[in-house]
Amino acid sequence: MRICIISGSPKGEESITLQYVRFIEQAFPEHTFPIVHAGRDIKKLEGEQEAWDEALAKIQDSDGVFFATPVYFMLVPGQLKRFIELVFERNAAPAFSQKYSAALTTSIHFFDHTAHSYLHGISEDLGMHHAGLYSAHMEDLKSEDEQMRLLLFFSDYLDAISEKRAIPREYLPLPKVSPSYNPSTQSTGVDTHGKRVVILHDARNGSDQQAMVRQMAALFDGKATVADIRDSMMKGGCLGCCRCAFDNTCVYRDGFRDFWDKYVVPADILIMAGTIQDRYLSATWKQWNDRSFFNGHVPALKGKQVGYLVEGPLAHLPNLREVLEARAMIGGANLVGIVSSEAGNRAHIDAALAALAERSIRLADQGYIMTETFSAIAGRKLFRDEIWAHMRAIFQADDRYYRSHGYYDFPTKNYLQRIGTRAFSLFLCIPGVRMKVKKDMVSYMVRPLQEVVQKSRVIKEWRARKQ
Numbered sequence: 001m002r003i004c005i006i007s008g009s010p011k012g013e014e015s016i017t018l019q020y021v022r023f024i025e026q027a028f029p030e031h032t033f034p035i036v037h038a039g040r041d042i043k044k045l046e047g048e049q050e051a052w053d054e055a056l057a058k059i060q061d062s063d064g065v066f067f068a069t070p071v072y073f074m075l076v077p078g079q080l081k082r083f084i085e086l087v088f089e090r091n092a093a094p095a096f097s098q099k100y101s102a103a104l105t106t107s108i109h110f111f112d113h114t115a116h117s118y119l120h121g122i123s124e125d126l127g128m129h130h131a132g133l134y135s136a137h138m139e140d141l142k143s144e145d146e147q148m149r150l151l152l153f154f155s156d157y158l159d160a161i162s163e164k165r166a167i168p169r170e171y172l173p174l175p176k177v178s179p180s181y182n183p184s185t186q187s188t189g190v191d192t193h194g195k196r197v198v199i200l201h202d203a204r205n206g207s208d209q210q211a212m213v214r215q216m217a218a219l220f221d222g223k224a225t226v227a228d229i230r231d232s233m234m235k236g237g238c239l240g241c242c243r244c245a246f247d248n249t250c251v252y253r254d255g256f257r258d259f260w261d262k263y264v265v266p267a268d269i270l271i272m273a274g275t276i277q278d279r280y281l282s283a284t285w286k287q288w289n290d291r292s293f294f295n296g297h298v299p300a301l302k303g304k305q306v307g308y309l310v311e312g313p314l315a316h317l318p319n320l321r322e323v324l325e326a327r328a329m330i331g332g333a334n335l336v337g338i339v340s341s342e343a344g345n346r347a348h349i350d351a352a353l354a355a356l357a358e359r360s361i362r363l364a365d366q367g368y369i370m371t372e373t374f375s376a377i378a379g380r381k382l383f384r385d386e387i388w389a390h391m392r393a394i395f396q397a398d399d400r401y402y403r404s405h406g407y408y409d410f411p412t413k414n415y416l417q418r419i420g421t422r423a424f425s426l427f428l429c430i431p432g433v434r435m436k437v438k439k440d441m442v443s444y445m446v447r448p449l450q451e452v453v454q455k456s457r458v459i460k461e462w463r464a465r466k467q
């Protein structure tokens with residue numbers, strides 16, 4: 001069989017992910033593996049018809065399409081995102097249609113699931129049967145157990161093709177949402193209380209995104225700074241070279257860093273506006289997010305109030321919502337809200353934008369940051385472990401930050417707690433004590449919290465403040 005590999009890494013032949021493909025190639029010499037270097041060759045594919053036709057012919061002539069890509073910012077690299085956009089823009093879906101697809105990623109498993117959901121949805125939008133995923137930690141190939149797992153996975157994928165396996169569609173097609181938001185001209189402005197408000201966007205003329213951005217700026221009484229991310233003059237997407245890891249300096253000499261320093265760093269309130277293209281925002285936003293990788297694995301939006309304005313069928317894309325929410329939360333920001341124009345009801349969108357503006361100022365005044373949920377907490381622990389275990393040799397800037405901000409908070413370091421827990425566990429070996437604790441388990445757990453409710457100093461202060 002011919003399995004067309006769509007490689008997402010900008011590193012081309014030096015891609016870590018591609019080594020997994022080379023491994024498969026060695027194990028299945030009876031099959032051929034033409035490669036489309038979507039990540040490396042995106043400029044050529046976009047600009048040169050011949051290169052595009054050649055890539056499409058490889059896909060067309062294959063029995064299966066196999067995405068092999070690194071995870072970048074919870075999705076695929078901006079370069080691969082652009083390739084996917086081109087497929088839709090150039091009506092190239094028939095080259096993929098009815099084929100069997102599968103996806104292999106390498107990463108450190110931070111939001112690999114959202115990258116896979118995206119590729120799964122895209123595969124189905126292109127009319128393919130998505131046969132499965134393989135999510136490798138970038139080092140996995142060194143392990144023989146993982147090598148075997150990879151071969152079993154790939155052999156199952158080949159079986160899916162040869163037996164024409166019935167695979168139910170998981171992601172419903174997205175509804176078309178046409179621009180229809182025409183904001184009210186009678187909005188009441190919000191006093192920004194001296195807070196710096198920045199609205200970043202990539203709106204096209206006449207789009208709902210543009211209408212929402214204008215309305216949002218008007219709500220801040222013209223005090224918000226509005227900037228188009230295309231004006232950051234990026235020369236290209238992140239190259240994955242990781243040279244920024246030592247001291248947060250990117251190899252590109254273009255306008256991105258100045259743009260970041262000018263707009264993102266000083267913002268107290270950061271509103272990001274985008275339009276859904278396929279199952280994410282635009283490839284420009286994706287590239288812009290990838291380029292912010294120079295910050296490393298630190299909360300680069302710490303203390304900010306973040307809001308999103310989204311044009312398109314967001315209610316049908318929980319995966320995109322998860323990515324947007326996680327970006328804010330893991331960035332250390334407070335997610336004030338996401339307003340989407342899909343409702344199409346002017347009064348409703350007006351009111352949602354007004355609430356977003358008002359709350360962002362109020363919450364900035366109060367210094368409120370939402371509680372973290374699983375993804376942010378688990379994500380930070382994952383970074384902590386990965387950076388401490390080996391990445392800190394290269395990611396020295398992260399290491400410095402983690403040390404100075406107490407991020408290396410392994411429970412093993414809390415000796416008092418360890419001794420206490422061990423002593424308590426030994427104590428529970430005494431049958432009488434264990435019986436008593438079992439009997440009183442519920443009240444034992446709740447008692448300390450009941451005491452807080454009774455005696456909290458914060459409640460007293462809060463009440464005094466309100467009088």
Ligand SMILES: Cc1cc2nc3c(=O)[nH]c(=O)nc-3n(C[C@H](O)[C@H](O)[C@H](O)COP(=O)(O)O)c2cc1C
Binds near residue numbers: 009
């Ligand atoms: C810009 C950028 C963003 C990344 N984002 C993620 C991420 O969201 N989750 C993750 O687990 N790893 C992330 N990584 C790590 C890569 O996925 C990992 O290094 C991958 O193995 C690189 O594969 P490649 O050599 O094929 O490009 C990121 C790396 C870069 C350079």
